[in-house]
Amino acid sequence: MAHKSAIEKSPLQSYVSALVFGPTRSIIRALFEREEPDWITTAPALEEKWSACLSTLEGHNSEVTSVAFSPDSARLVSGSSDKTVKIWDASSGACLQTLEGHSGEVASVGLSPDSTQLASGSWDNTGHQGLGISSDRMWVTYNSENILWLPSEYRPSCVTVSENMIGIGTSFGRVWICHVERNKPNAS
Structure with missing residues (x-):
């Protein structure tokens, strides 16, 4: 939904972009191959399939400065310049908890080997x-x-x-x- 307004304002350009910049083996390309504009003479080099990006997690208000997976990869922890630490469910992308308390940006996060303890380091030098x-x-x-x-x-x-x-x-x-x-x- 991050690009919703651009798509609503320029649907035909978005449609053409999907054809021109979509992976060579995408469903869009297969269905609408004949619709690709002929006025584009040099097409970009493209991948065969979409990337392996599973999800984009949004919720921090500033730069993400550190991330760490739990040992079982079930959780992802992120620290940010917004002075918070967030705990995410890695499979659904849901934010499970937001931890506040640092007075400076979070520089580093980590989880203990048994995932029972979380550590964060901040530029506020607390602890x-x-x-x-x-x-x-x-x-x-x-x-x-x-x-x-x-x-x-x-x-x-x-x-x-x-x-x-x-x-x-x-x-x-x-x-x-x-x-x-x-x-x-x-x-x-």
């Missing part, structure tokens, strides 16, 4: 101590103290932390891994 990223994404932090400034090409679109290692994915297609050692103050 996180130790190594992390500042809310403005300009610094690697340790216990909320800025320790390493990140040039723009290394600013994260996603982050993972494991003890004293931080992995940063960037919008420039790079993944950066950093090992951080904190010096302990000298005992006097």
Whole structure:
């Protein structure tokens, strides 16, 4: 239904588009092959069948930043810049639950191996101590103290932390891994 208004305003163009851009083995092509416009001299390269996309899940109000399947693939969890986490039924596409509470965008979601626990990481740094990223994404932090400034090409679109290692994915297609050692103050 996302394209309903375009189809209502221009039904003939939509009809022709279905013929020109539809897969070569589609039912529309088979039934209306003779109706394909002859004024199109160079047709696009097409697939034989429709894609394997099963469904499109809609409900977040902003960019989806992380998704994860349950181990049995029955559920899909998504996190978003809209500061929410949604739990979806993977077979029907129904939104089962929307979780709110983060004050920053959700950067990562995951489910435990038995699917009984859900974890979400956010740029608000809730529930996180130790190594992390500042809310403005300009610094690697340790216990909320800025320790390493990140040039723009290394600013994260996603982050993972494991003890004293931080992995940063960037919008420039790079993944950066950093090992951080904190010096302990000298005992006097």
